[in-house]
Amino acid sequence: MILRREPLPDDIEAMRRWFKSLEDCVNAVDFAAGRPLFAKDMIAFGTFSDFVAERDAVEREQWRNVWPTIRRFHWRLADVKGIVSADRLSGTGMAVWDSDGFHPDGTRFDRRGRATVAFARHQIGAPWVAVHTHMSLFRGTPAVSHGRFSGAD
Template identity: 35%
Template sequence: MDLPSEDITHWLRSFSTAVRDQDFKAGKLLFDGRVVSFGTVCVRAENLDELESHQWRSVWPNTRDFEFDYTATRVLVEAGQTVVLTHWSSTGLTGDDQPFQRRGRATLVLRKDASQWKAIHTHFSIEPMSKHDPLFRQGA
């Protein structure tokens, strides 16, 4: 696997900015309308409108400081598509606005259209809880 190119890093930075700014319109410009996604609160979204309504609108207003870990990002580029594997972090807000750390992982499939990369699949997950979780397996 390779490090991301400048245009892939630009896509990731643009998405991070959209999340931080709660700019749903800017976020949607980065996605294909037929995207299929798995999220941290939405089990499965079958298109971009579902992704926005069932995942983004639940999570983004309660998220601060969202960012990808660019040093840990790896890509596989082939035939106009790129698979991106990365980590992300943010500060979440509880129902009473108390901050907590949210960290996770993401796999994205981006396809190049005439002018830019568009996400056709995303899978965001929360990182395993802790070493005290009986299901956590160190080094697995």
């Protein structure tokens, strides 16, 4: 694969839209709305397992263990970085997030991290779909949040 040195603004903006869509799903704790953002046969690195294959397993083992336990999840969209293939059908997006996590006693802590997302699409201009994700917390951030929220909170 030959990479473009300067991704086109449209491709990076499409990555920003993907990150914003995921942000909205996380904050609403809306798993169903999040599914189309990810390929059915995706592979992820997980907090709770080394590799998680298939979107349904990622939802079960990752999303459902995290999304309902955090609040105010927000990507730093202006800082999204990307690498895009010469044919513009695959790419990698990188972003940093901020959120609120909660200790067992209910006190809030800053829950910040970063993500690398491998994207694919069938045609130029189509929305990106994640085929791989690697999300990790910044050093020193507690690994588990203990909040219990629903999208209605």
